[in-house]
Amino acid sequence: MAKMEVKTSLLDNMIGVGDMVLLEPLNEETVINNLKKRFDHNEIYTYIGSVVISVNPYRSLPIYSPEKVEDYRNRNFYELSPHIFALSDEAYRSLRDQDKDQCILITGESGAGKTEASKLVMSYVAAVCGKGAEVNQVKEQLLQSNPVLEAFGNAKTVRNDNSSRFGKYMDIEFDFKGDPLGGVISNYLLEKSRVVKQPRGERNFHVFYQLLSGASEELLNKLKLERDFSRYNYLSLDSAKVNGVDDAANFRTVRNAMQIVGFMDHEVESVLEVVAAVLKLGNIEFKPESRVNGLDESKIKDKNELKEICELTGIDQSVLERAFSFRTVEAKQEKVSTTLNVAQAYYARDALAKNLYSRLFSWLVNRINESIKAQTKVRKKVMGVLDIYGFEIFEDNSFEQFIINYCNEKLQQIFIELTLKEEQEEYIREDIEWTHIEYFNNAIICDLIENNTNGILAMLDEECLRPGTVTDETFLEKLNQVCATHQHFESRMSKCSRFLNDTSLPHSCFRIQHYAGKVLYQVEGFVDKNNDLLYRDLSQAMWKAGHALIKSLFPEGNPAKINLKRPPTAGSQFKASVATLMKNLQTKNPNYIRCIKPNDKKAAHIFNEGLVCHQVRYLGLLENVRVRRAGYAFRQAYEPCLERYKMLCKQTWPHWKGPARAGVEVLFNELEIPVEEYSFGRSKIFIRNPRTLFKLEDLRKQRLEDLATLIQKIYRGWKCRTHFLLMRKSQIVIAAWYRRYAQQKRYQQIKSSTLVIQSYIRGWKARKILRELKHQKRCEEAATTIAAYWHGTQVRREYRKFFRANAGKKIYEFTLQRIVQKYFLEMKNKVPSLSPIDKNWPSRPYLFLDSTHKELKRIFHLWRCKKYRDQFTDQQKLIYEEKLEASELFKDKKALYPSSVGQPFQGPYLEINKNPKYKKLKDAIEEKIIIAEVVNKINRANGKSTSRIFLLTNNNLLLADQKSGQIKSEVPLVDVTKVSMSSQNDGFFAIHLKEGSEAASKGDFLFSSEHLIEMATKLYRTTLSQTKQKLNIEISDEFLVQFRQDKVCVKFIQGNQKNGTVPTCKRKNNRLLEVAVP
Ligand SMILES: Nc1ncnc2c1ncn2[C@@H]1O[C@H](COP(=O)(O)OP(=O)(O)OP(=O)(O)O)[C@@H](O)[C@H]1O
């Protein structure tokens, strides 16, 4: 989701005023109070229009994080609280988008935070400009040039632990897209006197301490150095250590930075060798040696150090030694050699050390430039960052301070010019009437210093070039003459001439009233420093060095290129380079950062009002505000102005349709702001008094509260409404779904019902049609039949006359006969065997002969049965008759019967006639014996059996003893009434006798026999033939037998297996005799 754009303004949550243009009332006190108030709230940046005032916090604040960079990125200048990033962003965007070269001028006194500010600007630009491997390398090199230059060019001073002792201007070059291409660094006037002497409480350049603390033993040995600072005269000892600074670590950082910037290893080595040589030079000491001419000549005390220097730098020791003792002056092809006294020798030594170091520094800058220079020739956009030493007022101010302060004077000049110009241009651009504003223009001071005919620098040069004795005093005298009347120049002498005396000024001093305050300069050293003289012998000795770097640093030592013309003085060189710089700056769009130092103690949280007041004064901040406010304190483009205040008027709230300017006009009319309080420019509204703006702000604040309530109200309404709408929508959806579901169900029901009804109707219709069709078919068939008959009749009627009467019938009968004949003839051959039990019979040939065929089969069977029977004898016939009789009596009635069918009835089993044993019995019987067989007679008392011979004759039934053959009982057949037997597979049977008969006196008989069926059959037949009465044969499993007086029930029980397969009989009680049949 796109981040919501929140329109903010500098005016939001403001502590004091973010832009001092809005201060009311405007005076020094309010300005300082405002700065203090903001400083106390960690707001170290404040604007004066587009100028950023930065108060050094002396502690790290969390306001430079990558998030902050993002916050300020692409935001309008006045959109967020004042910040150096806002200025950097404005400058960068204006460079990138509007193609305007930029310069960022950072001013302020020593320790005010200029160098830090310049680094912040560079790091911000590096963070927001293009990315990519190549671009990143360029950025890294640009950023890493800082630690290198700081190590060699910065030193601890009483004002600042990391004071820049050189001026630096860096052009960062960009391509058309705003990606960095490279850079060019210009350096201004390194304070080289520091190399040989440092004021109390200050240090030499950082690099010396870093080298001694951070170098490895090996490196130190190689450079012939010792770690102990106290070994070196050039290093001040009282403040060799700086609190919170780790020189050893910084040494590593610097070496690393050098590597990143692109220094080769051998180059780094050479640089360190030069640094070591400078250090060691300080240890060379001289002693006077009297000469013949009575003058003193200096001699080196201890040549050891000199020897080591020469070894280190590859210089011939004797050459260098001589250069410290003699000075050769060439004039008109003549060489004059003079000896140096001790003081001159020391001067020469220090001059060499200073020159060596300052030239090394310039070489470093050039070397860095070589690395970081843009590799392309395309047109570049440039952003210059100027970090130049601040205005300095020391106890003893010398040539360096004079030069530095001159430079600051020039910067102030350009600041005034550009600010005013810009302001004026804006008024013209916006078509607003310009009102002149009084301010102090320091052009006059610049003129005092740089004027080509009577400026101080010109005067100094003139003195230096003048033949004859030239001293600082003669220079001061000249100044007194020339500048005596200048308002900003004071000296004891000049004032004396006008006011007789000015004892407040010491001798050999002059005072300049700079824009930032009065500074008293000691003239001592001015001439020397301006001359910046290095004896030719020394430069030639250096040129002869085997050390390539040192050789290259002293090109004037080359005898072939000897130049008798004096080199330009330090003052004129500086003036020229400042002039170039100013020219350069004037072509660019300026951006100002004015640094203020809150205290002298380098301490956080302390705001020394006196000190700040002084800076506010000399920085001309008040004038700055006044100029900015000339006429109008506040201006803003119409769009953001309308955007910010549109809620204050009904016509413009919430949207103004027309042009922004008209909107603002309506707004201001509506608010009844007096017309003299504002003016309409072309693109901006100009507000005269901050009061008016604050009034607007107050109104806005009130209105915002009302609007918040309104928004809250509307939001709540909206929330409820959307909730309600959502619920309603949901309800509709649910209802729709439910209706659909219900309709679907109903539809399904109707559909299935319809289908049922439809199927019934279709069935009914189909049946109806089928019926009709069937009826139709039957009608058709009937009609066809009728028609056929009818046709037949017709045909017959028609054709009868063609046939003889009954011919058909005859043909039919003949055919029939033929068929029957054929049938019988075939049957003759197929007749089966004559065996009555042969079941074979040929199959029927014609259906219509079916009954004939069956009848024929029956007749044939009867016939062959008859044939079979005809073969029987009378005996056989009798046997078959008996068997037939038995079948009729017992078949399907008695279980014993089937087993008897196969047994032939033999009748007299016992051959009584033949057996002599039964002779008596045979004799007793006259009649024919039908049955003679042994049976078991069941004892009526216990059910046990005794064998008896059973005899049946034509009229009687006899029982005889088996052994003796004596007749035991004789019953006439007429007395036998009934035979009873079971239906089971046993041979028991009872013979019931007629009651009252003689035979019955002993009771009925109960027998068992294997030939029961034969006996019963023969008994029945005999009885029938003799008495003409059918013997009653009762087949029942329970019957009564009359034993003497008692009737005993004989009961047959099936399934008793105890006695094997033989039926057993047992008397159970008086009335029951039980026969168990297996
Ligand atoms: N924005 C800042 N945040 C935190 N500390 C700061 C800031 N600006 C400056 N300082 C502190 O103040 C010290 C001095 O700052 P800096 O070296 O930038 O001063 P300068 O104006 O360059 O002085 P000189 O003119 O001597 O070079 C820094 O070493 C640092 O400790």
Ligand SMILES: [Mg+2]
């Ligand atoms: Mg600095």
